[in-house]
Amino acid sequence: MPRALYIHWPFCLAKCPYCDFNSHVRAGIDHALWQEALLTDLRHEAQATGEEALDSIFFGGGTPSLMPPALVAALLAEAEKLWGFAPGIEITLEANPTSVEAANFEQLASAGVNRVSLGIQSLDADVLKFLGRQHSAGEGLEALATAQRHFERVSFDLIYARPGQSLAAWTDELGRALSFGTEHLSLYQLTIEPGTRFATDLRRGRLTELGEDEAADLFALTQEMTAAAGLAAYEISNHARPGAESRHNLTYWRYRDYAGIGPGAHGRRGGSATVRHKKPENWLRSIAEHGHGISETRRLGMREQAMESLLMGLRLAEGVDLAALSERFSLPIDAMIDADRLGVYEHLGLVERHRDRIKATSAAMPLLDGLLAELVSGELVEA
Amino acid sequence: MTDLSLIRNFSIIAHIDHGKSTLADRLIQFTGGLTDREMQEQVLDNMDIERERGITIKAQTVRLDYTAKDGKTYQLNLMDTPGHVDFAYEVSRSLAACEGALLVVDAAQGVEAQTLANVYQSIEHDHEIVPVINKIDLPAAEPEQVRAEIEDIIGLDASEAVLTSAKSGIGIEEVLEAVVAKIPPPQGERDSPLKASLVDSWYDPYLGVVILVRVLSGVLKKGQQIKFMQGGTEHLVDRVGCMRPKIEQLPELGPGEIGFITAQIKEVEQARVGDTITTVKGGAEKALPGYREPQAVVFCGLFPVDAADFEKLRESIGKLRLNDASFTYEMESSAALGFGFRAGFLGLLHLEIIQERLTREYDLDLITTAPSVVYRIHLTKSKNDDARTIELHNPADYPDPTRIDTIEEPWIKATIYTPDEYLGAILKLCQDRRGVQTNLTYVGGRAQVTYELPLNEVVFDFYDRLKSISRGYASFDYEQIGLRDGDLVKMNILVNNEPVDALSMIVHRGVAEARGRHMCERLKDLIPRHLFKIPIQAAIGGKVVARETISAMRKDVTAKCYGGDITRKKKLLEKQKKGKAKMREYGNVSIPQEAFIAALRMGEE
Ligand SMILES: Nc1nc2c(ncn2[C@@H]2O[C@H](COP(=O)(O)OP(=O)(O)OP(=O)(O)O)[C@@H](O)[C@H]2O)c(=O)[nH]1
Ligand SMILES: [Mg+2]
Numbered sequence: 001m002p003r004a005l006y007i008h009w010p011f012c013l014a015k016c017p018y019c020d021f022n023s024h025v026r027a028g029i030d031h032a033l034w035q036e037a038l039l040t041d042l043r044h045e046a047q048a049t050g051e052e053a054l055d056s057i058f059f060g061g062g063t064p065s066l067m068p069p070a071l072v073a074a075l076l077a078e079a080e081k082l083w084g085f086a087p088g089i090e091i092t093l094e095a096n097p098t099s100v101e102a103a104n105f106e107q108l109a110s111a112g113v114n115r116v117s118l119g120i121q122s123l124d125a126d127v128l129k130f131l132g133r134q135h136s137a138g139e140g141l142e143a144l145a146t147a148q149r150h151f152e153r154v155s156f157d158l159i160y161a162r163p164g165q166s167l168a169a170w171t172d173e174l175g176r177a178l179s180f181g182t183e184h185l186s187l188y189q190l191t192i193e194p195g196t197r198f199a200t201d202l203r204r205g206r207l208t209e210l211g212e213d214e215a216a217d218l219f220a221l222t223q224e225m226t227a228a229a230g231l232a233a234y235e236i237s238n239h240a241r242p243g244a245e246s247r248h249n250l251t252y253w254r255y256r257d258y259a260g261i262g263p264g265a266h267g268r269r270g271g272s273a274t275v276r277h278k279k280p281e282n283w284l285r286s287i288a289e290h291g292h293g294i295s296e297t298r299r300l301g302m303r304e305q306a307m308e309s310l311l312m313g314l315r316l317a318e319g320v321d322l323a324a325l326s327e328r329f330s331l332p333i334d335a336m337i338d339a340d341r342l343g344v345y346e347h348l349g350l351v352e353r354h355r356d357r358i359k360a361t362s363a364a365m366p367l368l369d370g371l372l373a374e375l376v377s378g379e380l381v382e383a
Numbered sequence: 384m385t386d387l388s389l390i391r392n393f394s395i396i397a398h399i400d401h402g403k404s405t406l407a408d409r410l411i412q413f414t415g416g417l418t419d420r421e422m423q424e425q426v427l428d429n430m431d432i433e434r435e436r437g438i439t440i441k442a443q444t445v446r447l448d449y450t451a452k453d454g455k456t457y458q459l460n461l462m463d464t465p466g467h468v469d470f471a472y473e474v475s476r477s478l479a480a481c482e483g484a485l486l487v488v489d490a491a492q493g494v495e496a497q498t499l500a501n502v503y504q505s506i507e508h509d510h511e512i513v514p515v516i517n518k519i520d521l522p523a524a525e526p527e528q529v530r531a532e533i534e535d536i537i538g539l540d541a542s543e544a545v546l547t548s549a550k551s552g553i554g555i556e557e558v559l560e561a562v563v564a565k566i567p568p569p570q571g572e573r574d575s576p577l578k579a580s581l582v583d584s585w586y587d588p589y590l591g592v593v594i595l596v597r598v599l600s601g602v603l604k605k606g607q608q609i610k611f612m613q614g615g616t617e618h619l620v621d622r623v624g625c626m627r628p629k630i631e632q633l634p635e636l637g638p639g640e641i642g643f644i645t646a647q648i649k650e651v652e653q654a655r656v657g658d659t660i661t662t663v664k665g666g667a668e669k670a671l672p673g674y675r676e677p678q679a680v681v682f683c684g685l686f687p688v689d690a691a692d693f694e695k696l697r698e699s700i701g702k703l704r705l706n707d708a709s710f711t712y713e714m715e716s717s718a719a720l721g722f723g724f725r726a727g728f729l730g731l732l733h734l735e736i737i738q739e740r741l742t743r744e745y746d747l748d749l750i751t752t753a754p755s756v757v758y759r760i761h762l763t764k765s766k767n768d769d770a771r772t773i774e775l776h777n778p779a780d781y782p783d784p785t786r787i788d789t790i791e792e793p794w795i796k797a798t799i800y801t802p803d804e805y806l807g808a809i810l811k812l813c814q815d816r817r818g819v820q821t822n823l824t825y826v827g828g829r830a831q832v833t834y835e836l837p838l839n840e841v842v843f844d845f846y847d848r849l850k851s852i853s854r855g856y857a858s859f860d861y862e863q864i865g866l867r868d869g870d871l872v873k874m875n876i877l878v879n880n881e882p883v884d885a886l887s888m889i890v891h892r893g894v895a896e897a898r899g900r901h902m903c904e905r906l907k908d909l910i911p912r913h914l915f916k917i918p919i920q921a922a923i924g925g926k927v928v929a930r931e932t933i934s935a936m937r938k939d940v941t942a943k944c945y946g947g948d949i950t951r952k953k954k955l956l957e958k959q960k961k962g963k964a965k966m967r968e969y970g971n972v973s974i975p976q977e978a979f980i981a982a983l984r985m986g987e988e
Contacts, residue, residue: 216937252947266948348915367914369939373959381960
């Protein structure tokens with residue numbers, strides 16, 4: 001049963017031009033109402049999932065650093081009451097590095113948050129403007145310092161492979177980022193997602209994506225620099241000092257159960273997938289009418305679960321243990337993975353295999369979408 | 384019954400576009416066959432594809448009643464024929480049913496390749512030929528010069544050639560008078576046993592199988608029990624009539640008449656063109672000489688884009704053949720393209736038309752493989768097989784090269800007419816295509832050049848090149864002149880070191896490299912990048928003659944996977960898998976169907 005809990009706070013002050021997450025800009029949010037609603041959703045989930053103690057909690061969004069610390073405290077208290085906390089529980093909150101939000105860090109820490117993930121995105125003023133961020137470069141660094149004072153563990157995000165970005169510029173920016181000694185970094189390549197303002201800009205010719213070769217070079221450079229700094233990738237875009245990995249996110253990638261509450265949150269429990277209403281208003285209505293925000297609960301077949309676990313697991317540097325998956329989903333290995341293809345890509349150096357564990361090599365990571373389509377057996381996908 | 388002396392049977396023949404069908408319109412109109420309201424341009428071209436392309440594909444027969452200046456009313460049976468060389472077969476059987484022909488020559492274009500080819504056929508039938516110089520309304524018309532050409536080049540007396548403008552209705556009555564005066568009436572005994580030749584047959588959705596006949600002797604009547612002398616089947620005649628061009632039922636068809644019958648025939652196959660029809664009782668003893676069967680000269684594979692459409696394709700090809708017995712087909716299977724058919728055609732236009740009709744009339748998406756010709760391969764004796772000769776229709780069936788003694792390929796004699804200024808480029812084209820020049824003459828600012836060419840060089844993209852280098856001014860005609868030994872080899876296209884059957888071709892060793900390079904370059908653009916680099920090679924046996932490489936993909940999307948929401952990644956994977964299901968695999972390379980279609984599309988540079 002789930003040992004990981006995800007809580008979604010769907011509001012932002014402004015929508016960033018690259019962001020396609022479930023985030024909404026609303027004036028006058030009724031925090032009392034939202035607190036009650038989230039508590040209701042939480043209770044429903046606890047009832048459905050049993051009582052194993054939680055190992056990790058993650059506040060994502062939207063911008064959860066805009067939540068009043070008291071609201072965070074109330075949710076954590078309720079979660080502890082419902083499930084109990086395992087010793088050393090990891091409680092992460094995503095935060096924007098504005099001075100207003102950094103001012104709350106101390107209170108959030110006393111509410112129980114012990115890890116923050118800062119959306120710094122860039123150390124360069126012009127880029128922050130291009131990315132539509134609310135904070136300045138200086139503010140970002142200050143917030144990082146504040147965070148490192150208040151929380152045991154800190155991570156921050158950067159977005160690279162931006163239009164026109166050169167190897168030299170990224171070498172410099174990433175070098176500076178690594179110099180702060182942060183234990184964890186999420187380094188995402190900019191992708192233009194449908195429905196975002198960048199997608200419109202791209203269509204209208206106001207924005208040109210970085211070329212494939214350039215992006216690939218930047219990716220390779222990133223792997224080199226982070227590894228040299230002791231922060232090798234443990235997932236396509238995530239880097240950590242050994243032992244400093246995000247335990248919560250590992251739950252997704254290792255395909256273990258997780259509960260998700262709040263608008264648009266996804267969950268996996270006992271072979272079922274839960275999806276909650278995305279739009280804040282619809283989710284609130286569902287809470288009022290049904291006592292939970294769930295829009296759909298669907299049983300996943302063994303094949304579909306196997307497919308999902310490959311999809312997630314191969315993002316990890318550690319890869320997946322096919323024998324373990326085979327046992328877990330009662331499927332023969334060759335029903336999950338195309339053995340011929342595996343041989344081909346192993347030969348080409350894109351996949352490594354040690355006994356029953358397979359993993360995508362660092363060269364293959366930026367090609368993972370294509371590689372998955374090659375490796376994952378058709379039987380799983382057609383299912 | 385009509386007195387034989389009052390019947391005239393004639394074909395209208397010409398080079399393509401010289402105005403045959405338009406002249407037919409005017410003749411129909413003048414004699415009152417159709418009212419002005421029913422009339423439309425080239426009314427006899429009734430197939431959609433004919434109307435769209437503005438060309439005649441199938442010969443059409445129409446009966447006109449014409450009251451001549453001598454006061455007598457004549458029965459005129461007019462046969463409008465196609466001008467394009469691919470459909471020469473339509474012309475030849477029409478001519479066989481007539482006593483004469485109207486030779487239409489465009490007053491601005493003059494005598495062209497197909498003018499000659501058709502007029503010679505007509506002369507072979509001992510026809511009376513009436514020259515008609517058409518389009519005299521055109522500013523560029525030079526009727527006197529054309530009159531001289533007819534006399535010089537063809538050797539016909541053109542002093543009484545009729546000058547017409549079919550478009551504006553000039554000279555129409557003169558044409559009709561000339562037909563009556565010059566074309567001899569048919570002969571034939573009414574009291575002799577029935578002998579009628581089967582000129583054409585087609586499937587009509589209302590009438591079933593319709594047969595066009597020319598009665599030579601005896602009488603054809605409703606209710607008669609008839610038999611096909613070669614086919615051997617017997618049938619009951621249930622309709623007799625003629626086209627005006629609307630269908631009109633008649634009590635009978637007497638000697639010398641052309642008309643149609645229906646006889647509850649189930650299969651068009653039973654009504655073989657060229658057969659002799661007689662009565663079951665008291666029939667004729669000896670059949671008429673049949674027609675020469677048309678020979679398929681160009682072959683290609685036809686495959687459904689969606690493999691699930693194979694049955695539909697089979698059905699549609701069957702139906703289409705009911706209306707066009709001149710193409711052949713047999714089943715074929717290809718690793719790349721699945722199940723389909725290898726079909727034989729009278730020429731490239733014929734191929735194109737059949738392909739287009741299948742696509743449009745039967746709503747099929749088709750892949751057409753590169754056209755090829757028939758090779759004759761002489762095999763040496765092997766351990767368990769005698770020396771023998773085989774005919775190769777499909778490069779996929781190429782035998783073990785160590786057993787090949789010699790290969791023969793079909794050659795043609797091409798006659799090209801062109802304004803002077805394009806001659807240089809045309810000579811170069813012919814030379815590049817292994818042509819051997821046999822003659823070159825000039826007639827009034829235009830050149831006529833004859834070349835002997837291997838047909839496989841012509842089917843590749845010769846027409847298109849000729850058209851483009853002469854801006855459409857050169858005309859082209861050819862006849863087959865038999866087989867010759869050729870230094871021919873099979874060239875394989877290898878993708879990631881694996882041969883792709885659908886792309887292999889038989890080529891002359893001398894052009895193999897160029898052809899191979901062209902194909903490799905094309906595939907390089909058509910095959911999407913993969914996770915590894917892909918060599919594309921053209922090879923003859925073990926020897927690579929051309930090579931391209933598709934570089935490996937370096938980065939796919941690596942979007943963030945957020946908050947345990949896998950939906951988008953899953954959808955992507957499903958989409959990729961679905962896409963792959965539509966591709967063909969060669970050496971771990973997934974080649975999209977579109978790539979095959981584009982690579983095989985003929986005649987594109
Ligand atoms: N100006 C002019 N144009 C004509 C005349 N007769 C025909 N045309 C035009 O020439 C073109 C070809 O006419 P068609 O009657 O289709 O020629 P065709 O000989 O039947 O052609 P195929 O059957 O394809 O060989 C059409 O655009 C006609 O309108 C004419 O007397 N004067
Ligand atoms: Mg015509």
